[in-house]
């Protein structure tokens with residue numbers, strides 16, 4: 249049994265990566281973490297080139313990911329909130345799972361999933377998007393976990409004075425950026441614990457499944 253963890257954040261090791269990794273930490277079988285950061289994954293172009301053999305014809309980084317998706321028994325997929333949606337990189341990645349949907353392709357249906365969402369303010373939208381995606385693909389979503397991460401405004405250099413940024417929006421004008429007000433996943437022990445618990449739960453379900461087959 250193998251669990252594939254995917255983080256769709258373009259930022260390394262901030263919020264989405266560690267939260268997906270925390271779910272994997274609770275997993276007691278083989279597991280692999282992949283970050284989509286820096287990968288070139290185009291959107292699905294609906295060319296139907298994958299209809300005959302369930303293999304996408306586009307040539308980019310999705311080709312290597314395809315075999316990992318097919319070989320895994322469960323998925324932990326995480327994405328940050330960009331404009332109340334999951335971010336574009338994760339969306340492109342998920343669109344390309346269209347290749348598994350044709351001619352009763354069974355590569356992903358019947359497997360298990362955990363949906364992970366992060367956001368500067370609202371953390372739930374990407375987790376809900378991923379849950380919906382799982383359901384659409386007949387992947388059973390056994391749970392979701394979310395955490396708050398630092399919006400780029402905390403580190404862009406203009407956050408304290410910029411009137412359209414997150415600091416003004418969340419705390420009002422004149423606010424100084426300090427470590428106390430800067431969101432950090434390490435300050436959210438309940439979310440980290442929930443993530444690890446979901447990893448355990450995923451392992452248990454996989455164990456039951458392997459004993460039954």
Ligand SMILES: Cc1cc2nc3c(=O)[nH]c(=O)nc-3n(C[C@H](O)[C@H](O)[C@H](O)COP(=O)(O)O)c2cc1C
Nearest residue numbers: 259262263264328330331332367368369370397399
């Ligand atoms: C283009 C862009 C749009 C964003 N839109 C939202 C938003 O609508 N709501 C929100 O809560 N956070 C928003 N954020 C903040 C990110 O969700 C937040 O920084 C999150 O921690 C990013 O995940 P990471 O820390 O794993 O990179 C946005 C960030 C970017 C770069």
